[in-house]
Amino acid sequence: MAAKPSIPKGTRDFSPVEMAKRNYIFNTIRDVYHLYGFQQIETPSMEMLSTLMGKYGEEGDKLLFKIQNSGDYFKGISDEELLSRDAAKLASKFCEKGLRYDLTVPFARYVVMHQNEISFPFKRYQIQPVWRADRPQKGRYREFYQCDADVVGSDSLLNEVELMQIVDEVFTRFDIRVCIKINNRKILSGIAEIIGESDKIVDITVAIDKLDKIGLDNVNKELAEKGISEEAIAKLQPIILLSGSNAEKLATLKNVLAGSETGIKGVEESEFILTTLSALGIKNEIELDLTLARGLNYYTGAIFEVKALDVQIGSITGGGRYDNLTGVFGLSGVSGVGISFGADRIFDVLNQLELYPKEAVNATKLLFVNFGEKEAAYCMGVLMKVRAAGITAELFPDSSKMKKQMTYANNKNIPFVAIVGEDEMNAGKVMLKDMEKGEQNLVTIDELIQALK
Template sequence: MAQSPSIPKGTRDYSPEIMVKRNYIFDTIKSVFKLYGYMPLETPAMENLSTLMGKYGDEGDKLLFKILNSGNFIADISDETLLDRNIPQLTHKISEKGLRYDLTVPFARFVVQHQSEIAFPFKRYQIQPVWRADRPQKGRYREFYQCDVDVVGSDSLLNEVELVQIVNEVYKRLKINVRLLINNRKILAGIANIIGYPDKLTDITVAIDKMDKIGREAVNQELRERGIDEEGIAKLQPILDLKGSNEEKLAQLQTVLNESETGLKGIEELSLVFDYLKTLNISIDIKLDLTLARGLSYYTGAIFEVKALDAEIGSITGGGRYDDLTGIFGLKNVSGVGISFGADRIFDVMNQLDLFPADTKATTQILFVNFGTKEEKFCLSLLQSLRQQGINAELYPDAAKMKKQMTYADKKGIPFVALVGENEIQSGTVALKNMQTGEQENVKVEELAHKIC
C-alpha cells in the first residue's frame, strides 16, 4: 500500500480559500507601505552561509537551514573528519548555502552589493517566505512569510516615528486591536553596565527577552546559567519593575542610568520619538517595556514588538534600528531601521477573531450555468463584457446536471448564479439567482453588472 503523502512539520498548504484571505493581508500591508514611499524588492530564497552565519547570535545560527552541496559532497572529506563528528566543522565542508532566516540580512547584503545603483536613503518593502529550524508549535512555523519595510542610509529618528505610523495604519485597516512595545538597545546596554556586566549584554538580553514566555524566576535562573551573579540579578529586578507612564519610566531611568553615557543616549532617543508621536493621531497603545530585548544581535537602537490584545499568540510584528549591519559586508556607517509583519500569525489572529471581510471568501462574483453549446456561445460574450467592467465571472465548463453546477457555486461561495436558456437568449435577459437569499429575478443583459455590484 502506497504511503500517504505529507508535508514537513512546521509548514502548511494554503488552499484557494486561505490564499484569498492571505492576499487580503498582503495587499493591505503593501498598500500602506506604498503610502510612505517604499519600493518593492525580492532576494533569493537561499544565500551563501557566509552571508547568514554570525548575524543572528548563537541561537539564531543553530536555527539556520543548511543546504548540502550538490554532487558527491563528502568526496573530499577524510574518514577521520567524519568519525570525529564535529558538526560545525563538517557542516562548513559540506554546505555552502542556506535558506534565509529573515529578510533583513539579505537586504543588507543587497544594499552593499548594489550600493552604486541605489539612492540613499533607500526605502524598500519585501514580502517573501523565510525558514527557521525551530520546534513547531502554535503560532510558530518553520516556513512563514514576513512583510518587511526598511530604510537605510539615514540616522534620523523620524524613520522610527514613521514605522510607528505604519504599524498604526496597518492594524487599523486590518481591525486588529494591538499594543506596540518599544525599548532601546542602548538602554539595555546601560543596564548591563550598571549591574556590572557590560560584556554580557547579549546573554542578558537573550534571557530577559523570554520574560513573557517563561516568567521571572526562569529568566533569573537562565541569567545565573549565563554567568550573572546574585548581586547583578538583584540589581536588575527593580529596573525591570519600573512603573508609570512612558515618560515617568524614562525619567526614572534617567536617574538609574546617570553614569552610563550609552544608556542616557538611548533615553534621549526614545524621549524624542515619544515627543514626535504626541503630535500625531496614533490610535494604538504604545508602551515602553524594559523586558523587550529582541534576541537578534544586530539591533543597536530602538526595538519594537507588536502584540495582539484579543488573541493568545506571540508577537505579530517586530523590528528595530541596526547601525552597522551593512558594515559586516564592508559598507561602514550606513544606519538602518525596519520592521517586519508576521503574515502567518496575523492570519491566525484574524481567523480566530473572524476579522476577514465577507467578500474575501470568493474570487468569483457570478457563475453562468452551462446548458449547452448554443447557450455557451451567448454566455461567452456576456462574460467578456463583465470582465471588462472588472467583475470576476466564470462559465461552468461542462453542460453537467444543474445540481452539480449549483453545488460547485455553493462550495466556492459564489454569490450570484446566472441561468441563460433559450427564453433568456431571445428576450436578452438573464435569470439571476442570489445564492444567499435564494431570490431569483430576470435582469436585462445591460443591467447585469449593476445588479451584481
Template sequence: MAQKPSIPKGTRDFSPVEMAKRNYIFDTIKSVFLKYGYQPIETPAMENLSTLMGKYGEEGDKLLFKILNSGDYLAKADESLLAQKNSVKTTTQISEKGLRYDLTVPFARFVVQHQNEITFPFKRYQIQPVWRADRPQKGRYREFFQCDVDVVGSNSLFNEVELIQIVDDVYKALNINVLVKMNNRKILTGIAEIIGEADKIIDITVAIDKLDKIGLDKVNEELAAKGLNTEAIDKLQPIINLGGTNAEKIETLKTVLASSEVGLKGVEEIEKVLNYIEGVGVKTEVELDLTLARGLNYYTGAIFEVKALDMEIGSITGGGRYDDLTGIFGLKDVSGVGISFGADRIYDVMNQLDLYPKDSIVSTRLLFINFGEQEALYSLNALQEIREAGINAELFPDAAKMKKQMNYANKKEIAFVALVGENEMKEGKITLKNMNSGEQNLLTVKELIEAVR
C-alpha cells in the first residue's frame, strides 16, 4: 500500500498563486529596506548549538530544533545518562547543531566572524526561514519566514526612529492598518528595582510579556510562582495598568522611577524617540505600552511590537535594542537595534483582508495558443520580442484542442491570449484576444506589446 504523503505539523506547502502573494510581500518589504540603505546577507539554516543555546532564555532553549550528529550518534553517548533518560545532558553528546531560532543571533555571530570585512555601522537585511519547536496554532508555525533589518555599531536613537519609519512605510505599502507598541527594557529594569525585585527582572519580563495571551491573574500567579512576594506584585499592578497619553505616561514614570537611575535613563530614551517621530511625519500610531516586555534575554533598550488593527492575530513585527549581543562571541561594546517582520503572519492578514493588488498574483500576462509546429515557431519569434519588452508570456507547448488551451488560460487568470494561424502569418501579425472583454484585434508585435501593457 502506498504511503500517504504528509508534512510535519506547523509547516505549509505554498501553491504558485500563494507564492505570488508571498513574493509580493517579500518584494515590498525588500524595496523599503533597500530605500533606507540596508544590504542583504544570508546565514546557514543550521548553526552550532553553542551559538544558539542560552541566547533566548530557558523557554527559548526548549524550542530549539536539535539536529542529531551524523552517523552512529549514540556511539559516544554516556550509557548512564541514557539509562537515566536525562534528555538535557544526553542532547549535548548526540547533537552539535540546531536549526536557527531567529535571524538575530546568527547575525551577531556573522558580525563577529566577519568584523574585518564589514563597515560599521553595519546595516543589513535578511529574509530567510526560521524554526521553533512550538505548539502549532492559528498564526503560530514551526517553520516561518522572518524579514529582519538591523544596524550594529551605533548607539544613536535615530536608528530606532528609522526603524519605526520603515514599519510605517512597509505597512502603508501593504495597506495594513497597524499600531506600533513601544517600551524600553531599562524602564522594566527600573520597575523591578523599585518593587524590590531587581534580581528577578528576567522572570518579571517573561511573565509580563504573556499578559495579552493569559491575562493579568495568570501573570500574577506566574510571578508568585517565580518567588515574587505579594507586596512586590501589588506594587507592580498600577504600573502595568498605567493609562493615559504617551506624554502622561512618561510624566508619571518620571515620578514613579525617581529613585532608579537606569529606569530614568529608559524614560529619557523613549521620550526622545517619541519626540523625534513626531518631527518626521510618521503616520502610524506609536503607543508607549509598559506591559510590552518581549521575552528574549538579549534586549537592553527600546523594544517594539506591531499589531494589525483589523484582524485578531499576534504581533506581526517585533524587535529592539541589544547593547552587547556580539559580546557573547568575543566582540565587546557593539550596540545594535533591529526589527523582524513576520512574513507568515503578514501573509495571513493580507489573505483574510484580501489586500493584494490584482496584478500582484498573476504570473503570466499573455498566452500564445498552439495551432501546430509552423504556428508555434512563428509564435516563439514573437515571444522573444514580447519578453524583452518586460511582459510575462508563454506558449502552450502542445497543439491540443482549443478548449483545453483556453481553459488553461482561464485557470491561470491570464489576461490576454494570442492567436496565430495561416492568415496572421501571411500578414506578419497576431490576433490578440482580451480574456475579460472578449474583444479581438489584429496587431503587429509592437502594437500587441502596447495593448498588453
C-alpha cells in the first residue's frame, strides 16, 4: 500500500478560493505601493549563508533553513570531524546556501551588488515567500509570504511618515481596525544607558519585546538570567509600563532621558513622526509603545509594529530604520527604512472577520449550461463577446444532466447561469438565471453584458 502523502509541518496547500483571497491581499498591497512610487524587484529563494548568518541575532541564526551542498559533501571533512557529531560545525561544511529568512537582508545584498545601476533614494517593494525553522503554531508558519517596502539612500524621517501612511491606507482598504505601534531603538539604547546597562542593550530589547507574550514577571526573570542587575531591572519597570497619551509619554521621556544624548535623539525622531502623522489625519490608532523592541539586531532608529484590534493574533506588519545594514556588505553610509506586511496573518484576520469582498473571491461570474453540440457552439460565440467585455465566464465542458451543472455552479459560488436551448438560439437570446435570487430573464447578448458589468 502506497504511503499517504503529506507536506512538511508549518507549510500549507492553498485551494482556488484561498488563492483568490491571497491574491486580493497581494494586489491591494501592491496597488498601494505603486500609489506611493515604489518599484518591484525579486531576489532568489536561496542566498549564500555568508549573506544571511549574523544578521538576525543568535536566535535568528538558529531558525535559518540550510541547504545541503550537492555532490560529494563529505569531501574535505575528516573522520574526526564526522565523529564529533558537532551539528553546527558540520552544517557549516555541508551547507553553503540557505533559504532566505526575510526580504530585507537579501535586499541589502541586492543594493550593494547593483549600486551602480540604482538611482537613490531607491524605493523598492518585494512580495515573495520566506522560510523560518520555527515551531509551527497558530499564526506562525515555516513558509510564509512577506510584502516588503523599503527606501534606501535617504535619512529623512518623511520616509517613516510615508510608510505609516501606507500601513494606514492598506488596512483601511482591508477594513481591518489596527493599532500602529511605534518606538525607537535610540530610546531603548538611552534607557539601557540610564539604568547603567548599555552593553546589555540586545538582551534588554529581546526580553522586553516578549512582554505581550510572556508577561512582565517572565520578562524580569529573563533579564535577571541575562545578568542584568536587580537595581537596573527595578529602574526599568516604570519606563516599560509608561502610560498616557503619546504627548504625555514623550514629555516624560524627555525628563527621564535628559542625561542620554542618544535617548533624546530617539524621542525627537518619534515626536516628529507622531506629530506629522497627527496633522495628516490617519484613520487608524497610532501609539508610542516603549515595550516594542523588534528583536532584530539591524534596527537603529524608528521601529514599527501593527496589531489587529478585533482578532487575537500576533503582529501583522512590522519594520523600522536600519542605518548599518549595507555596511556589512561593504557599502557604508546608506541608510534605509522599511516595512513588511505579514500576508499569511492578514489572510487569517480577514478570514476570521469575514471581510473578503465577494468579487475578490468568486472567480467565475457566469456559467453557460451545456445542452449539447449545437448549443455549445452557440454559447462559445456568446462567450467570446462576454469575455471581451471583461466578464469572467465559462462553459460547462460536458452535456451532463442539468442538476450536475447547477451543482457545479453552486460549488464554485458562480452567481449567474446562462441557459441556452433551441428557443433561445432561434431568438438570438440567453436565459439569464440569478443563482442567489432564483430569478431568470430572457435577455439579448448586449443586455446580458450590461447586466453583468
